[in-house]
Amino acid sequence: MSSTRANELELSALGKKVEYKQDYAPEVLESFTNKHPDNDYWVRFHCPEFTSLCPITGQPDFATLYIDYIPGERMVESKSLKLYLFSFRSHGAFHEDCVNIIMKDLIKLMDPKYIEVLGDFTPRGGISILPYANYGRPGTKFEELAKQRLFNHPSPR
Incomplete structure (x- = not known):
């Protein structure tokens, strides 16, 4: 069996009709084997239509999310990521909580070498919030990268 076909067997959402979860659903996330685990390279997801709910008012919050990571042995499958992010639409959580969750x-899904998530939330009440969280695998050069990027964290503006 080819390695491409073996990777396809690991996934259940890709290429199939799926149910959109109406509340936070981490169980929809899927991963597949990284074909280049010895290479250090960046993967970026740009998600311009992220929506969650304010846990106090129930009002919708809109954001562009940037998810950047350096994969280890596993990678997140993009359709499952889309379904996962969609599951926040009816979920009440503060901006900072969303990014950290x-x-x-x-991290739990794929144990990346490094990951960072930045949320560029649209203003409500005249204030934009841009929470940023990152992680580098402990005991590796990526732990140091996480410290450096946290103290000099990037902003899309």
Whole structure:
């Protein structure tokens, strides 16, 4: 069996009709084997239509999310990521919580060498919030990268 076909067997959402979850659903996330685990390279997801709910008012919050990571042995499958992010649409969580929850769920899923998540939330009440969270695998050069990027964290503006 080819390695491409073996990777396809690991995935259940790709290429199939799926149900959109109406509340936070980390169980929809899927990963597949990284074909180049010895290479250090960046993967970026640009998600311009992220939506969650304010846990106090129930009002919708809109953001562009940037998810950047350096994969280890596993990678997140993009359709499952889309379904996962969609599951926040009816979920009440503060902006900072969303960013940290997403990062932690992706760490649990794929154990990346490095990951960072930045949320560029649209203004409500005249204030924009841009929470940023990152992680570098402990005991590696990526732990140091996480410290450096946190103290000099990037902003899309």
